[in-house]
Every structure is written in C-alpha cells, then in structure tokens.
Amino acid sequence: MEGLMMNRPLLIPSMIQHAERCHRDVEIVSLTTEGPTHRYTWGDCYARVQQLANVLEALGVNQGDRVATLAWNSYRHLELYYGISGIGAVCHTVNPRLFQEQLVYIFNHAEDRFIFTDVTFVPLLEGILDQIGGVGGFVIMTDEDHMPETTLPNVHCYETLMAAQEPDYAWPDLDENTASALCYTSGTTGNPKGTMYSHRSTVLHAFGALASAFSIRGDDTVMPVVPLFHVQSWGIPHSAPIVGAKLVFNGPKFDGETLQKLLEDEQITVSLGVPTIWLGMLEYLRTSGKRVDSLRMLVSGGAAPPHAMIEAFDKDYGVPLTHGWGMTETSPVAAAGINPRRMAKLNQDERITETLKQGQVLYGVDIKIVDDEGNRLPHDGETSGELYVRGPWVTSGYFRDDEANAEAFDDEGWFRTGDVAAIEPDSHIRITDRAKDLIKSGGEWISSIDLENTAVGHPDIAEAAAIAMLHPKWTERPLLVVVPRDGVSLTKDSVTDFLDGRIAKYWMPDDVVFTDELPHTATGKIAKLRLREIYKDYVLPTI
Numbered sequence: 001m002e003g004l005m006m007n008r009p010l011l012i013p014s015m016i017q018h019a020e021r022c023h024r025d026v027e028i029v030s031l032t033t034e035g036p037t038h039r040y041t042w043g044d045c046y047a048r049v050q051q052l053a054n055v056l057e058a059l060g061v062n063q064g065d066r067v068a069t070l071a072w073n074s075y076r077h078l079e080l081y082y083g084i085s086g087i088g089a090v091c092h093t094v095n096p097r098l099f100q101e102q103l104v105y106i107f108n109h110a111e112d113r114f115i116f117t118d119v120t121f122v123p124l125l126e127g128i129l130d131q132i133g134g135v136g137g138f139v140i141m142t143d144e145d146h147m148p149e150t151t152l153p154n155v156h157c158y159e160t161l162m163a164a165q166e167p168d169y170a171w172p173d174l175d176e177n178t179a180s181a182l183c184y185t186s187g188t189t190g191n192p193k194g195t196m197y198s199h200r201s202t203v204l205h206a207f208g209a210l211a212s213a214f215s216i217r218g219d220d221t222v223m224p225v226v227p228l229f230h231v232q233s234w235g236i237p238h239s240a241p242i243v244g245a246k247l248v249f250n251g252p253k254f255d256g257e258t259l260q261k262l263l264e265d266e267q268i269t270v271s272l273g274v275p276t277i278w279l280g281m282l283e284y285l286r287t288s289g290k291r292v293d294s295l296r297m298l299v300s301g302g303a304a305p306p307h308a309m310i311e312a313f314d315k316d317y318g319v320p321l322t323h324g325w326g327m328t329e330t331s332p333v334a335a336a337g338i339n340p341r342r343m344a345k346l347n348q349d350e351r352i353t354e355t356l357k358q359g360q361v362l363y364g365v366d367i368k369i370v371d372d373e374g375n376r377l378p379h380d381g382e383t384s385g386e387l388y389v390r391g392p393w394v395t396s397g398y399f400r401d402d403e404a405n406a407e408a409f410d411d412e413g414w415f416r417t418g419d420v421a422a423i424e425p426d427s428h429i430r431i432t433d434r435a436k437d438l439i440k441s442g443g444e445w446i447s448s449i450d451l452e453n454t455a456v457g458h459p460d461i462a463e464a465a466a467i468a469m470l471h472p473k474w475t476e477r478p479l480l481v482v483v484p485r486d487g488v489s490l491t492k493d494s495v496t497d498f499l500d501g502r503i504a505k506y507w508m509p510d511d512v513v514f515t516d517e518l519p520h521t522a523t524g525k526i527a528k529l530r531l532r533e534i535y536k537d538y539v540l541p542t543i
Contacts (some may be wrong), residue, residue, distance in 0.1 A: 009176035010203035013049075013086040015241045020046035023218070023244025029266055030075045031251030031258075033118050034146050038075055042241060045079065047167035052083030054165035059137070059156075061113055063088030063172070066182060068112040068135075069229065070094050070121045073249040076141045076158060077228045080116055081237050085180040085199065088172055092182040093229040096121050097522035098192070100128055105191055106184050107132045109400065116141055116158070120252060122150050129153075176200040182399060183231055185328050194399030195328050197232070204364065205331040205393040206238035212362040213324055213336035214270065214299060216245050221266055221294075223248040225259065225273035226301070230523055231332040234272055234301065234324070245270075256284025260292060267294040274302035274524040275309065278321070279462075282312055295319045301326065301333075303525045304431070304449045306456040310355050314348065325358035325429060329408075329415055331393040334367075335359040335429050342426075356453070358421075358429040365391040369423055374410060381424035384432050384445075388414040437528050439468040439478050446478055446507050448528075455480060458498045460488040465518050465526045466509065469540050477540060480509035481531060483518055490514060510542045 019026070024043030032038050061067055067084045069091065071077045084091035092110050094103065103124075107115070108131075116139045117125060125138065129152065137154035139161065140147060147157050180199045184192035210216055216236075222245045224236040232238070240247050248266045250259060259281055262268065278300055285292065298313060301324040313319045326332035337359035343351050361367050369377045369385035377385040394415055398404045408416055420438060422430045432438075432447045439446040448466040455464035463483040468476040484490045492512040499508060519530040 009174065010200045011086075011171070011174055011176060012180055012199050012202055012238070013082060013171045015203065015206065015238055016042070016046050016049060016082050019241030019244060023241065026244050026246050028075055028078065028247045028249075030073070030249040031253055031262075032074060033072065033120055033252055034142060040075065042244070045075065048162065049079050049082045049086065050167045050169035051162050051165040052079050053087050053169040053171075055161045056083060056087055056089065058161075058165065059114060059139075061087065061089050063174075064090065064179065065113045066090045066092045066110045068092040068094050068107060068110065068115040070096050070115060070117040070125070071141055071229065072118055072120070072252045073224065073228050073233070074118075074141075074251055075249065078237055078247070078249075081181075081228070081232075085202075086169075086171055088174050088178055090179050090182050090196070093232070094184075095227070095229045095522045096124060099522075100124075102192055102522075104128050104131045106194075108134060109191075110182060110184075110194065113137075114139060118142075118252075119146060119148055122148055122152065126151050174199060176203075181232060183328050190404075193401055193404050195331075195395045196399045197331060197393075201331060201393040202232070202235075202238055205232075205235050205333065206242060208362045208364050208393065209235040209333050210239045210242060212360075213333045213338065214239070214272070214297075214322075215338055216240065216243055216270060218243045218245060220269045220296075221246040221248060223250065223259075223262060223266070223268045223271040225250055225254065225271060225277050230302075231326070231328050234299075234326075234333055235331070236272065254280070256281045257288070260284060260288070260290050263292050263294060264290070269294055269296045270299070271295065272299040272301070275300050275305045276303075276520075276524045278305070278313070279309055282309060285317065292317055292319060297322055299324055299336075302523055304356070304453055306453050307352065307356060308457040308459075310352050314352055320351070321355055323355050323357065323359055325431065327417060329395040329417075330365070330389060330391075333362065334365045334389055334391070334394070335361045339428075356430075358431050361427045361429060365389055365394065367423060367427065367429065368414065369421055370410075379423040379425055379427070381422055381428075381430070384420050384422045386435055387417045387419045387421040387423075387429070387431070389417060390414050434528075437467075439466065439476050441471075441474045441476055441478070441506060444506060448478070451478060451480070451503060451507055451509070452526075454499060454502050455482065455495065457502070458495065460485050460490055461495070462486075463518055463526075465528065465531055467528060467532050467535065469510070469535070469538065471510070471540065471543060477510040477542065478507065479535060479538065479540065480512045481518065481535070482512055482514050483516065484514060510540045513538075 019042040143159040324336040471477040519527040
C-alpha cells in the first residue's frame with residue numbers, strides 16, 4: 001500500500017520562489033568587482049533570476065547544456081545558480097585558481113556552451129581562447145560602463161542582456177533527477193573529475209546542511225567566504241533562502257581587514273571558509289585590536305583547522321568554531337561538529353579538542369571504514385581504515401570518466417573517499433590522513449595532519465607540512481616543512497623542542513626545513529604532491 005501524499009518534484013527554483021514569497025524584503029549584500037557595495041533583496045533577486053532565465057533561452061541554451069561560470073561571490077553569480085539550473089541546463093562553476101591546463105581540460109570536457117565571467121578573468125580566458133574552441137560565446141558579468149576591451153568572440157554584457165528581458169518566467173516541470181550543476185575536483189592527481197549534481201540531491205543537501213550541519217536560522221546574517229565556485233559554496237546559496245537568512249558576499253576580497261569590516265558593518269552571525277582564511281583573519285584581529293563580536297559561529301572546512309586557531313577564536317574572541325567535512329563528491333557536506341548535547345558535557349579545553357574532529361555524520365549519509373582488503377572495521381574510535389560513504393547527495397559516478405569510476409566505488413556502490421579515519425560509536429568521524437599522505441615508519445603509521453597541527457601550535461609558525469621521505473632502515477620518515485611568521489627567526493631545535501612531549505617520539509621529524517611559502521591547491525589546501533616533487537632529492541640527515 002502506498003501513502004496518499006502528493007508526489008511533487010524537488011526542484012531548485014522552488015527554494016528561491018519560497019524566499020520571494022516569505023522573505024522578499026531580506027537583504028543580499030555584495031562587494032562588487034566594479035567597486036561599490038550592491039544591495040537588494042530576495043524579492044529583487046527572484047525577479048532578476050526570471051530575467052536571466054529568459055536571457056539564457058534567448059541565447060539558445062537548451063536543457064542539458066552546460067553553462068560555465070568564472071566568477072567571485074556576488075549577487076550576479078547567485079542569480080546564475082538559479083537561472084541556469086532552473087531552465088534545466090547545468091550550472092558549471094569553475095575554479096579560476098586552477099592551472100591553465102586544468103581549466104582548458106575542464107571547459108573542453110564539460111563542452112560548455114557559454115562562459116559567464118567576471119571582468120577580472122577576461123585576460124585569463126583570452127589567454128586560453130585558442131584552446132577552448134567549443135565554447136559558443138561569453139557573457140561578461142558587468143554593466144556597459146565597465147565593459148572591457150576584449151578579443152573574446154561573441155561577447156555580451158550581462159546587464160544589457162538582462163535589461164532586454166521581462167522579470168517573468170514559467171519554470172519547466174523538470175524531473176527532480178535532472179542534472180543541475182557540475183563541479184570538478186582540483187585534479188591533484190590526473191585530470192580533474194566532474195561531479196554532476198541533480199535538483200533532488202541539491203535540495204536534500206540544503207535541508208541536511210540546515211538541519212544537521214550549520215543550523216542556519218532566519219535571523220542569521222551569513223557570509224560564505226568559501227567561494228561560489230567551490231562545491232556550491234557548501235550549500236549556503238540554497239540553504240539561506242529556505243529560512244530567509246540575509247546573505248553577504250565578499251566579492252573578490254579575502255583579506256582580514258575587509259572581512260572584519262564586513263562582519264562588523266553587516267553584523268554577520270555565521271561565516272564559512274577554509275582555515276587559511278580564518279588564519280588571515282586571526283592575524284588581522286591580533287595586530288589591529290579589532291573584534292568580531294556579532295559572530296555566533298565560524299565554520300571551517302576543506303582542511304584540518306589548527307588547534308591553536310580554534311583556541312584563539314574561542315578563548316580570545318568568544319567565537320566557537322565548527323569543523324565540517326565533505327568532498328566535491330558529497331555535495332559537499334557529509335559531517336559537521338554541531339552536537340549541543342555532547343558539547344554541553346565538556347569544558348572549554350575539551351570542546352576545543354573535540355572541534356578538531358570532523359564531526360558527526362549527517363542524517364542521510366552512511367559511513368564505514370575498511371581495511372586494505374575491503375573488510376569492515378569496527379566503529380570504536382580507535383581503529384582506522386579508509387572511509388567509504390553513500391547517500392542521496394553522494395555521487396554515483398564521475399561525469400564521462402569510466403576509468404575513474406572503476407576505481408572510485410566498491411562492489412556495493414560505496415564511494416571510496418581516499419581519507420583514512422576512525423569512527424566513534426556515535427558516528428563522530430576523526431580523519432587521520434589522506435591515504436596517500438600517511439607516513440609509514442618501521443611498520444607504524446604517522447599522521448601528517450596531526451603532526452602538522454601540533455607544529456602550527458608553535459607561536460612562531462605560520463604554516464607547516466609533513467611529508468614522507470624514503471629511509472633505508474625505517475622505510476619512511478617525516479620531513480617537516482615550516483613557514484615562520486613574518487619577522488621571526490626559527491631553528492630546527494626550537495621546533496623539535498616544542499614538539500617534544502606533544503607527539504609520540506617516533507613521530508619526531510628527522511629534519512625541519514624552512515621556506516617562505518608552501519604550495520597550495522586551487523582550493524587552498526597544501527599541495528602535498530607538489531611539495532613531494534620539490535623535495536624529491538632531499539636527503540635526510542639521519543641517512
């Protein structure tokens with residue numbers, strides 16, 4: 001017997017339609033590439049999204065076509081999220097920080113019909129134009145007064161196109177499994193791989209992020225510093241209109257001074273970003289004496305946050321930091337650190353330590369850990385194995401990539417994350433490393449993440465990375481690469497003395513080297529592959 005309930009599809013336009021009906025006067029604030037701060041409301045946004053839908057159809061965009069965006073966080077980029085997906089096309093957000101050869105591969109592999117770009121990235125596109133011949137045209141996301149001179153063919157001005165269309169559109173009645181968005185991994189190994197989201201997966205993820213991960217409320221003002229080109233900005237553009245939260249976009253600016261001013265001027269209560277963003281913010285707060293008193297929560301993801309950073313925000317500024325975990329392939333949020341009952345039982349120091357974990361798995365996501373033979377391991381909080389996931393917003397396969405798909409899933413359809421983790425009995429996850437980044441010394445595993453986070457606790461260390469170096473006796477031993485804080489002189493002994501007693505003795509790096517900067521991926525993570533290449537000929541002093 002079936003239930004007697006309406007079978008209405010879960011479609012992306014329904015979220016902004018709800019915001020227009022129920023929260024139409026709530027603001028969306030954007031810093032712009034042109035300079036001025038832009039303000040309008042959810043009601044204004046919905047009217048322009050309908051104009052954009054008409055623009056896309058006038059350009060000849062059909063259902064299933066991929067339309068790329070190369071843009072910062074802004075109201076126009078938000079409009080593209082809803083307009084492209086809403087007509088049944090695929091919103092392909094592209095990370096402009098990728099290497100040129102990766103960008104070329106992604107545009108060609110996706111077969112994008114159009115690219116919508118901020119003025120900032122016009123020179124970048126001109127530089128690869130002869131390699132992306134399949135793109136049918138370009139739309140520059142500005143007004144006529146700020147249109148640049150360009151060699152891009154079939155180029156249009158966003159605001160001119162918008163002005164020619166009416167703010168009224170009849171959304172197609174799509175199947176909820178229709179593809180809605182496309183996001184590629186940063187391609188640290190091999191070519192980037194595409195994850196194709198659906199309307200259904202996106203709506204379910206928005207609910208999951210609201211209910212289990214970020215607990216965003218209608219009275220919140222939310223600033224996603226995580227880019228809109230990075231895994232759907234962790235679901236915030238879809239979660240915010242559901243509850244009617246105010247949105248603030250930082251545009252092309254990521255410096256601590258700008259972000260703190262936005263936090264203060266707009267009275268932001270929730271902000272989300274990668275650890276490097278919050279480290280920069282923390283440095284600015286320390287040197288300027290400024291505060292961030294409006295915040296009730298910072299969310300950090302994308303990489304493990306240093307203990308010292310969590311402690312500083314909590315103890316010095318009274319801002320709890322929540323740690324989330326996910327991947328491009330999980331839409332991205334699969335676990336988060338919000339568990340009020342658990343946290344209420346802990347003192348401040350215990351809460352800070354707890355925040356280092358990746359959090360509790362969200363409803364809708366199943367997890368398990370396995371050994372090298374694929375056998376399930378116990379969720380006892382101690383045993384580590386490779387983390388597998390599945391769920392309604394977890395990918396079932398990469399876009400047009402049979403080779404990658406053959407390696408990415410087990411026989412039961414679970415997705416292999418490549419992360420090594422321990423799972424506690426109540427499904428809290430603690431990532432110990434990426435499988436390829438673990439250091440195996442004398443048969444014992446050393447977590448590069450834990451070693452790095454401990455090192456960054458040193459007051460004079462800005463950033464640190466641990467990599468495995470070959471050793472004739474121990475097979476592998478850790479090399480610690482350190483970036484000192486500006487104006488500080490460090491020695492190997494001062495670093496190892498700090499680590500002594502804070503890590504196991506066999507974790508102590510065989511050497512510490514100093515550098516002005518570490519290589520990073522396009523998403524802000526330390527590029528271990530590149531780091532290993534840089535130090536491939538380095539010989540440890542213990543050999």
